[in-house]
Amino acid sequence: MRDIVSQVKKISEKICKELQLELFDVKYYNKSGRWFLEVIIDNPYDYVSTKDCEKVSRALEYELDKIDIIPSKYYLTVSSPGLDRPLRNINDFERFINHKVKIKTQTNSYIGYIKNIKNNIIAIDVNGKKIEIKFEEIKNANLEIDF
Incomplete structure (x- = not known):
């Protein structure tokens, strides 16, 4: 197979x-x-x-x-990967800056908007609060459908 x-x-x-x-x-x-x-x-x-x-x-x-x-x-x-496609690498995060995303780490889950990526750290806006997550700490991530 x-x-x-x-x-x-x-x-x-x-x-x-x-x-x-x-x-x-x-x-x-x-x-x-x-x-x-x-x-x-x-x-x-x-x-x-x-x-x-x-x-x-x-x-x-x-x-x-x-x-x-x-x-x-x-x-x-x-x-296609769909509207809620997984984000599998740092390039995916860069491609979808300003899009809504759900990110799961070992300890937390966040839903927010990707604001920027610098030195493998993804900054997202979660209800007006800036959260920074190291790419290596991400267990899985996908786009969220934003209505």
Whole structure:
């Protein structure tokens, strides 16, 4: 299974690069007796459109049919990380300055707006109070939908 994911990642990264997109994640799993290949893409300059997903899906489908590495029937989905996407690295935090975020550390959970990043310290505004969190202390973080 790991071999399938790593090969799909390699192919997907190439396709995404050609389309000026980024590969966010690849998952291959069995759910209720059905195999799913889930490819998640991102657009570092804009939002991911349905056309972006369609282009990646068609190109990936073509490449996977050529090399035939997946032994059984599967369902391919190509999607975006979503509005509540995880923030996985310091670049993600920089990209989403002024966006609402939920950050969990070992001891606390914060919801606020990313204000700046300096020396791997993320400053967020939580109801008018500035909180600074070292990137290494973050257990997980994701964007919050801001209505």
